[in-house]
Amino acid sequence: MTQQVLKVDGMTCGGCANGVKNALLAVAGVDAVTVDLASKAVTVDYHGAAQPAAWQQAVEDAGFDVIAD
Numbered sequence: 001m002t003q004q005v006l007k008v009d010g011m012t013c014g015g016c017a018n019g020v021k022n023a024l025l026a027v028a029g030v031d032a033v034t035v036d037l038a039s040k041a042v043t044v045d046y047h048g049a050a051q052p053a054a055w056q057q058a059v060e061d062a063g064f065d066v067i068a069d
Helices: 014-025 052-061
Strands: 002-009 030-036 041-046 065-067
Touching (some): 002 052, 052 065
Antiparallel strands (some): 002 041
């Protein structure tokens, strides 16, 4: 399993965090998601053919923005 950290803007509460988490868990290849509201960091555990571009789209479709590094 591999991890990648995304910075996500627009999360203000636990409901927002759950929305982002559920959106990412619906993406093929994503095994687990951990959200840290304070730092806006979302850690994605994934395997195989997981597509990071699909993660960004899932976050945006849920109403949030991925912050480029």
